[in-house]
Amino acid sequence: MRAEHAGTKRDGRWLGLYVLAYLVFLYLPVLLIPLFSFNDSIQAAFPLQGFTLQWYATLYGNPALSGALANSLAIGVVAASGATLCGITVSYMDLYGRSPLAVTISAIARLPILIPGVIVGISLLILVNLIGLGPSRIAIVLGHILVALPTTVVIMRSRFAAIPRTVREAALDLGASDWTTFRRVMLPLSLPAVLSAFMLAFLISFDEFIVVFFLAGTEPTLPLYIWSQLRFPRSLPTVMALGTVILAVSFIIAGTAEILRHRGLGAARRNPA
Amino acid sequence: MSTLVATEVPESRSLSGFRLAMLLPGAMVTFLLILFALGLVLFLAFRGNDGSLLGVGLTVENFTTVATDPLYWTVTLRSLVIAGLVTLATVVTAYPVAYYLAFHAGRRRGLLLFLVTLPFWTSYLLRVFAWKIVLAYNGVLNSALIESGIWSEPTLAFLNTPAAVVVTLAHAYAPFAILPIYVALDTIPKSLLEAASDLGARPFTAFRRVVLPNSMPGVLAAALVVFVPTVGDYVTPAMVGGPASTMIGTLIQSQFGKANDWPFGAALSVCVMLVILLVVLVARGADRRFGSRT
Numbered sequence: 001m002r003a004e005h006a007g008t009k010r011d012g013r014w015l016g017l018y019v020l021a022y023l024v025f026l027y028l029p030v031l032l033i034p035l036f037s038f039n040d041s042i043q044a045a046f047p048l049q050g051f052t053l054q055w056y057a058t059l060y061g062n063p064a065l066s067g068a069l070a071n072s073l074a075i076g077v078v079a080a081s082g083a084t085l086c087g088i089t090v091s092y093m094d095l096y097g098r099s100p101l102a103v104t105i106s107a108i109a110r111l112p113i114l115i116p117g118v119i120v121g122i123s124l125l126i127l128v129n130l131i132g133l134g135p136s137r138i139a140i141v142l143g144h145i146l147v148a149l150p151t152t153v154v155i156m157r158s159r160f161a162a163i164p165r166t167v168r169e170a171a172l173d174l175g176a177s178d179w180t181t182f183r184r185v186m187l188p189l190s191l192p193a194v195l196s197a198f199m200l201a202f203l204i205s206f207d208e209f210i211v212v213f214f215l216a217g218t219e220p221t222l223p224l225y226i227w228s229q230l231r232f233p234r235s236l237p238t239v240m241a242l243g244t245v246i247l248a249v250s251f252i253i254a255g256t257a258e259i260l261r262h263r264g265l266g267a268a269r270r271n272p273a
Numbered sequence: 274m275s276t277l278v279a280t281e282v283p284e285s286r287s288l289s290g291f292r293l294a295m296l297l298p299g300a301m302v303t304f305l306l307i308l309f310a311l312g313l314v315l316f317l318a319f320r321g322n323d324g325s326l327l328g329v330g331l332t333v334e335n336f337t338t339v340a341t342d343p344l345y346w347t348v349t350l351r352s353l354v355i356a357g358l359v360t361l362a363t364v365v366t367a368y369p370v371a372y373y374l375a376f377h378a379g380r381r382r383g384l385l386l387f388l389v390t391l392p393f394w395t396s397y398l399l400r401v402f403a404w405k406i407v408l409a410y411n412g413v414l415n416s417a418l419i420e421s422g423i424w425s426e427p428t429l430a431f432l433n434t435p436a437a438v439v440v441t442l443a444h445a446y447a448p449f450a451i452l453p454i455y456v457a458l459d460t461i462p463k464s465l466l467e468a469a470s471d472l473g474a475r476p477f478t479a480f481r482r483v484v485l486p487n488s489m490p491g492v493l494a495a496a497l498v499v500f501v502p503t504v505g506d507y508v509t510p511a512m513v514g515g516p517a518s519t520m521i522g523t524l525i526q527s528q529f530g531k532a533n534d535w536p537f538g539a540a541l542s543v544c545v546m547l548v549i550l551l552v553v554l555v556a557r558g559a560d561r562r563f564g565s566r567t
Contacts, residue, residue: 011476012377019373019385022366026392026447029403032413036406044406045416082298090299093292102296108303113498114549115311116505118522119542122529123310126317126539129326146306178291207396210508214529223398230402230512243399254394258387 033247037240042233044240055241065242068225072206075137075221079144080201086145087152087197088190092182095160096168106153113150117210120146125214139215147208148201155200159193160186203250222246317539328536335540345524345541352521353548355435356504359442363499364492366443367450371491372484374451375458386455393448401512404441408432408513433515441513442503450495457491458484489563493556501549521545 032044040050059065086109093099094106112120120143128139163186171181187194209223216224226242229235318335320328339345370389378385392400407413408431415431418424431437461484469479507522514520521541528538 012373015369015373015377018369022370023388025444026389029407029444030392030395030400032403032406033399043411045411045413046420086298086302089295093295093299097292097295105296105299105303108307109299111307114501114553116502116522116545116549118505118507118525119314119545122525122538122542123314124306125529126313126535127306127310130313142306145302149302203394209398210506223396226398239402243396243402246399247395250394250396251391254391
């Protein structure tokens with residue numbers, strides 16, 4: 001592997017300890033949630049009381065919770081599809097459209113990263129009220145497309161840029177139309193990026209709270225449901241049980257994505273330069 | 274939208290249909306959702322509040338209120354200080370991690386990168402909630418201190434303080450800071466470091482004169498990515514900050530809720546965007562000074 005030019009081995013050891021401490025700082029608060037979700041007490045405090053699964057039992061058959069979950073899943077899929085579609089087309093036209101309009105669109109599409117969530121939320125709230133839609137699931141989908149857009153554009157843009165330009169030129173020279181070139185050549189070549197853009201956009205939508213707070217009508221998403229429960233001390237253990245499930249599922253999805261990514265890189269890794 | 278597309282010179286007959294289809298989704302989202310929605314906020318900021326959706330008249334009264342009422346100065350200043358402290362704390366604590374990843378991690382690099390980014394995949398709301406559990410009066414920190422005999426009484430000093438907001442936000446945004454700095458450090462050619470050591474530079478001198486300046490684009494990117502969402506945040510101040518750490522995001526949110534003064538909330542938002550614009554311009558200038566990309 002890489003020689004340690006930047007510092008001595010001793011520096012590396014101290015830094016290693018620091019990184020370890022940093023990881024403890026990152027994970028310790030988060031891991032308290034599963035810990036207390038099995039604790040037989042309303043209070044999240046030491047010493048731990050008995051082991052219990054009752055908080056998990058309260059999750060089951062809770063119509064408000066399952067409604068919020070279904071809402072989050074549906075909104076996540078639609079918003080991620082929209083954001084991915086925009087990410088694909090915007091970055092493709094940015095790179096190959098040869099028009100100032102396409103470049104401008106691409107620049108504006110990456111803008112929401114420089115707008116705090118609260119402002120994205122209120123500007124869309126004004127907009128959906130103006131067009132008569134009002135707070136609704138469609139409004140949330142629009143909001144989540146905006147929030148996820150910079151991510152999908154950046155992912156798709158770097159993937160399209162990594163495909164040699166000659167591939168596209170060869171297809172066009174061989175008589176393929178723009179449509180065929182895009183659909184049969186460029187899109188299949190960037191499929192892993194499409195999938196990862198979709199997954200990221202879905203997770204962003206699934207977790208998003210600050211924007212959705214303004215745009216939700218009568219049907220809350222999962223983060224809104226959690227937020228509403230946080231006000232009641234009695235429901236905190238249930239929130240922790242729910243949080244544990246969410247953490248576990250997120251960790252499994254992220255871990256699976258990481259393993260798949262490594263498999264893809266496996267061949268290159270086995271023959272390091 | 275079609276008029277915009279029609280100005281493009283089509284290369285062939287099939288191209289215009291393709292172009293239209295490919296430009297349409299992005300154009301709709303960017304022009305309608307982003308530019309039009311932001312334009313509405315700007316418009317509303319200059320309107321008077323009469324309870325209607327788009328307000329009434331044309332006035333700068335909202336802005337004079339923001340400028341003259343000390344409450345808004347206090348809250349704006351506090352937001353900037355808290356967001357600044359969060360950014361500083363996050364970037365300073367993240368830098369050594371990114372440095373280790375770039376120069377010392379060796380074969381563990383992939384695993385470590387995964388571990389530091391994993392919290393990003395979990396719920397932001399839950400991470401803030403976790404800190405509330407830690408800092409509360411009858412929470413983990415207090416009960417642990419009492420159990421271990423270090424403390425005899427639980428203290429109120431942890432929760433509902435600006436410090437709690439800084440720690441919580443620094444924790445929530447840590448993965449955002451590590452990645453850009455790591456990417457910047459990783460692109461520094463190792464030959465530069467060899468050259469520095471061949472020319473007699475001690476490790477610290479090499480770090481200060483070679484590594485740090487070359488990683489500044491990453492540091493600035495990290496600072497922006499942390500600063501922008503934190504300056505408008507209202508979740509963390511509400512959950513762990515208490516009344517003494519009300520931030521500008523909370524004020525904006527309450528104008529659109531309880532206070533029901535949308536034009537004034539819009540004016541506050543415009544002020545926040547101006548501050549962010551200023552910060553972006555300063556960061557751009559600093560970026561240019563370090564001689565990186567244009």
